[in-house]
Amino acid sequence: MNTSISSIANPGVDRSEALLELLCQITGKESSTIKGSLRGYYRAVPSLLGESFLGSLVSPSAFNTRFKARALSERIFLQAFEAISRWKSWNEPLANVLLREVVPALLGITSMQKRDNDPCFVGLALGRLAEQTGKGRIRLVSLVCPSYQYRRDANGRLWHASGELLPTTGSRFRTVAATLGRIFAPLAEHGVAIDWEFWGYTGETGDPEHLIDIARFVHEHYRADPRRLFDTLGRAAQDMSEQLREEMGRYAINASTGSLDRKFGTAIDDIRSSFSRTFPDQQENITRPKEVESWLNEVCNCGPLIHSFVEQENIYRQNVILEFSEPVVPAALREMLLYTHILDEVRKQGSVVIDTESSSNYMTETLRYLPAPLIFARSGKKAHHEGHGSYTMNIRQPYNIVPG
Secondary structure: OOOOOHHHOOOOOOOHHHHHHHHHHHHOOOOOOHHHHHHHHHHHHHHHHHOOOOHHHOOHHHHHHHHHHOOOOHHHHHHHHHHHHOOOOOOHHHHHHHHHHHHHHHHHOEOOOOOOOOHHHHHHHHHHHHHHHHHOEEEEEEEOOOOOEEEEOOOOOEEEEEOOOOOOOOOOHHHHHHHHHHHHHHHHHOOOEEEEEEEEOOOOOOOHHHOOOOOHHHHHHOOOOHHHHHHHHHHHHHHHHHHHHHHHHOOOOEEEEEEHHHHHHHHHHHHHHHHHHHOOOOOOOOOOHHHHHHHHHHHHOOHHHHHHHHHHHHHHHHOOOOOOOOOHHHHHHHHHHHHHHHHHHHHHHOOEEEEOOOOOHHHHHHHOOOOOOEEEEOOOOOHHHHOOOOOOOOOOOOOOEOOO
16 A cells, blocks of 8 residues: 655655754754654654643643554654655745644644554645645545434433434534634645535435435434425534634635535445446345455445445444334445545545544545545543533534533
């Protein structure tokens, strides 16, 4: 798996000396090589985070412990340093805020759970951010779940409260948007254009089949009047769009919503239907794996991935008290295609994903086949992490926990 970004850097440019001088100023550690400077910066990140706008929300020592335990070694910075060393025009103030402010704060809201972030993809993300910063324009994508209602039990666990969606993004989203915007604000202040899309369901197509992975109990709730479902999704998307303009617009970040149903709904539904016609005997389980994988390889170049999604679909059905009319394999295929289409689009755009999804298992499985620059955001498991301060370390969904 080749995940290097060096091919898109400027091979004839070398700003290494200037970068090493800057890193010495930031860390107090001299080095004669980029690789030799990695350890000093790695050790400086917790204190730099403590000096950031998030400093009052984090203990540098606790962060340092999690950082090391997660095995996010100093090598996650290598691609970023190499990209900066190849900037076409050296801009020390810009490089300074990137390394002194933006990267530490971004790592501060990065999940340190081993099931979430692979160091490979974190390194890819930091490298892509550094490369795009030098070119003056950053492209970011975040993925958001529908506005499900959640309740927290006495043990801190979250449960779906009902099949009814909320017509708003959720009470925590404003603080999340403000925090994410503030992290990247120093780059915007130094003239970097930042385009940030938040992809979710908007109900724009009016077709239930285009709501690719919305929970079945939501469809059941709105079965009598599906127009209410699309209306609710549209209102929630509009609410998100307004909050993004307010909270990120103040930092000159061009933040907007993107519609998963409009982007991918038709294509995924067509592939799922074609699969069912081609393999009528492979609907409940896969008994001809080589044929199925070969067919899927023609579609998305990651045929073996279907087995992980079938396994997850079976687990999901065991834990939900519902009657399912759709067979297991087509349902799993829909979910899989959503993630392959998302990562294909991200790779074509050259975007970096700052993922706020509540669950990472589907994405981490898909990244093995379609590597992309991606960082999963941090979540808070306790009720007091849902406070209403100016900023938050609890970036992950859900944003809409209702009383009860």
